[in-house]
Amino acid sequence: xxxxxxxxxxxxxxxxxxxxxxxxxxxxxxxxxxxxxxxxxxxxxxxxxxxxxxxxxxxxxxxxxxxxxxxxxxxxxxxxxxxxxxxxxxxxxxxxxxxxxxxxxxxxxxxxxxxxxxxxxxxxxxxxxxxxxxxxxxxxxxxxxxxxxxxxxxxxxxxxxxxxxxxxxxxxxxxxxxxxxxxxxxxxxxxxxxxxxxxxxxxxxxxxxxxxxxxxxxxxxxxxxxxxxxxxxxx
Numbered sequence: 001x002x003x004x005x006x007x008x009x010x011x012x013x014x015x016x017x018x019x020x021x022x023x024x025x026x027x028x029x030x031x032x033x034x035x036x037x038x039x040x041x042x043x044x045x046x047x048x049x050x051x052x053x054x055x056x057x058x059x060x061x062x063x064x065x066x067x068x069x070x071x072x073x074x075x076x077x078x079x080x081x082x083x084x085x086x087x088x089x090x091x092x093x094x095x096x097x098x099x100x101x102x103x104x105x106x107x108x109x110x111x112x113x114x115x116x117x118x119x120x121x122x123x124x125x126x127x128x129x130x131x132x133x134x135x136x137x138x139x140x141x142x143x144x145x146x147x148x149x150x151x152x153x154x155x156x157x158x159x160x161x162x163x164x165x166x167x168x169x170x171x172x173x174x175x176x177x178x179x180x181x182x183x184x185x186x187x188x189x190x191x192x193x194x195x196x197x198x199x200x201x202x203x204x205x206x207x208x209x210x211x212x213x214x215x216x217x218x219x220x221x222x223x224x225x226x227x228x229x230x231x232x233x234x235x
Contacts, residue, residue: 055197078185181228
């Protein structure tokens with residue numbers, strides 16, 4: 001039954017996604033806000049399909065810590081749904097994403113229109129400077145810049161290798177860092193099609209204040225995100 005429900009969700013997910021991609025093609029020539037609205041509508045549809053097909057409910061905790069204006073958000077990353085959910089939660093988000101994703105048909109076009117921050121992982125110092133510069137431009141539009149510090153999806157209960165790019169953004173943007181914990185990988189594994197029933201929680205934690213030293217910031221960010229994420233696994 002679990003496999004059948006997961007297969008049903010997968011089929012409807014791709015149909016829904018393709019339909020929305022085709023429907024919003026004209027929006028590529030319209031103001032960016034139309035595409036931002038489309039991302040939210042698409043993500044709400046995915047959440048609805050999860051509930052109907054897989055018995056998965058999505059819960060946002062710590063709403064008092066969800067930023068509404070310009071902000072830096074650092075989130076735990078366990079599956080691709082981590083991205084979808086933030087389209088619904090954050091008012092006007094953009095993401096730090098690797099450049100290879102821009103080659104995906106439809107997705108890359110809409111990511112370009114939404115002005116995502118694209119990073120060349122092989123670019124090292126040059127890529128970091130560009131990421132900070134692009135991040136400053138997006139925040140000038142009063143948006144929320146979201147980065148997954150681990151850089152890739154990880155297994156629930158396992159701390160990833162937190163990359164230093166987030167520290168560069170934190171230092172140069174001069175903003176508090178809003179932290180997000182999750183248990184999403186329990187119900188939407190990083191690999192495979194099985195979707196396990198239950199509650200996916202995204203918990204916004206009290207933000208780290210601006211101005212911390214690099215080492216202190218990295219330690220506090222990882223410690224708080226991992227501790228809160230592991231606590232969600234025990235509930």
